[in-house]
Amino acid sequence: MVMTIYMNQRTLAKPFSCSGTGVHSGVQVNLTIHPAPANHGIQFQRSDLLDSPTIRALFPNVVDTSLATVIGQEGAIVSTIEHLMASFAGLGIDNALVTIDGYEMPIMDGSAKVFARGIMDAGIVALDTPRSFLAITEKVELIDGDKRVTAIPCDHFSISCGIAFNHPMINEQTYTLDLRDNTFLTDISPARTFGFYRDIKMLKLYGLGRGADLGTGIALTDDGIMNEGGLRFPDEFVRHKLLDCLGDFSLLGMPILAEITTLKSGHAFNHAFLETLFKNKGSWETRTLG
Numbered sequence: 001m002v003m004t005i006y007m008n009q010r011t012l013a014k015p016f017s018c019s020g021t022g023v024h025s026g027v028q029v030n031l032t033i034h035p036a037p038a039n040h041g042i043q044f045q046r047s048d049l050l051d052s053p054t055i056r057a058l059f060p061n062v063v064d065t066s067l068a069t070v071i072g073q074e075g076a077i078v079s080t081i082e083h084l085m086a087s088f089a090g091l092g093i094d095n096a097l098v099t100i101d102g103y104e105m106p107i108m109d110g111s112a113k114v115f116a117r118g119i120m121d122a123g124i125v126a127l128d129t130p131r132s133f134l135a136i137t138e139k140v141e142l143i144d145g146d147k148r149v150t151a152i153p154c155d156h157f158s159i160s161c162g163i164a165f166n167h168p169m170i171n172e173q174t175y176t177l178d179l180r181d182n183t184f185l186t187d188i189s190p191a192r193t194f195g196f197y198r199d200i201k202m203l204k205l206y207g208l209g210r211g212a213d214l215g216t217g218i219a220l221t222d223d224g225i226m227n228e229g230g231l232r233f234p235d236e237f238v239r240h241k242l243l244d245c246l247g248d249f250s251l252l253g254m255p256i257l258a259e260i261t262t263l264k265s266g267h268a269f270n271h272a273f274l275e276t277l278f279k280n281k282g283s284w285e286t287r288t289l290g
Contacts, residue, residue, distance in 0.1 A: 004180050004182055005156055006092045006126070007130060007288075007290045008128065008129060008130055009126070009129045010094055010095070010125065011035045011096060011124070012035045012093065012119060015032050015033060015034045015035065015122065016118040016121070016122040017031065017033075018031060018108070020106025020108045020114075021211040022079070022102065022211050023080065023107035023110075024068075024080070024209055024210060028102075029100060029102035029104065029105070029106050030101050030102075031101075031105070032099050033115075034099065035095070036095035037095060038095060038128070038129035040095040040096075041253060042095070042098070043098070044071065044078040044098045044099075044100060045098065045099045046076050046078065046101075047100065047101050049076055052099075053073065053075075055071050055072060055077070056071075057071060057250075057253075059251040059252060059271060059278075062251065064077075065266075065267040065270075066268070067208070069085075069271070078104070078105065079103055079104040079105065081105055082244050082267065083105070083107075083115060083243065083244075084105060084112065085247035086188070086243045086247035087115040087119060087184075087247075089179075089246050089249070089250035090112075090188060090189065090246060091119055091120065091184060093119065093124065095127070107211055107212075108216070109215060110216045110217030110218070111190050111193070111243070112188075112243055113190045116189035117185070117189075131254070131255060132287070132288055133255050133257045133286065133287055133288070134252055134256050134284055135258070135287050136151045136152065136154070136258035137153055137284055138280075139151070140273075140277050140280055142272060144269065144272075146263070147264045149269065150260065150261045151260045151261075151277065153258065157178075157256050157258060157259075158178040158179070158259050159177050159245060160175070160260070161175055161242035161245055161262050161265075163241050163264060164264060167222075167223075169231075170237050173238035175235055175238045177242055177246070187239070188242060188243050188246070189243070190233075191242075191243055192217050192236065194217055194218035194219075194240065195217065197219045197220060200219065218236070241262075241265075244270075245260075245262050245270055248270035249274065251274065
């Protein structure tokens, strides 16, 4: 297996477009991912608003984590960005401009597969500028009850995710991704979001989850799932949680050199960890490789 760490910044070779429905709004949205120059980072642009404001995909711009990761600046927001952000991180994309004509990212099939495949089909090009990495130099840990995120020094990036649900198809699951293995596209991006059908019905009563159906994720009953096609992986649930974590941690704004372990973490706790990490300035440094 090829083990790769990309030394230079990367972007798309050409634009990629797709359309879909927001899982909570139920509104059809269109987006295009454009190539961007070095040091541009990941930015979202609301093409439907006056003057088309842009929002940098950085954790200080996170404005809500209750149901998804939402970023905002000066009154403009983009919701549910974690699946696309995971695709950028998993495929080593440092710079892109995402134009979108609504406030919520399309949920697609509940995974990152469409985004990741679209990026790969568009092509990826290396730029002439070195990547800056955030390297963990001392252990950083955030614990709250049975929730935990730990980062320890490492010369590459890997993430291990653990979940525990009182459900016969989930129970306790763990999964580890090493980005050097280049397996994000095949092993992580197809993993779909999941939720209990009873909770989805409750969301709809409150005007949320309008775009949720059996084509946008896994619907759990008390003892099984409702999706006729079954699971894509026996441990699809933890793979999707890892996908979410990867997207959330990418909001540091640069690739990480660390071994990260999470247990029962979610969007809010992932964000709290990033805030903790950034405050502990003696535990990390920025560096280039090569």
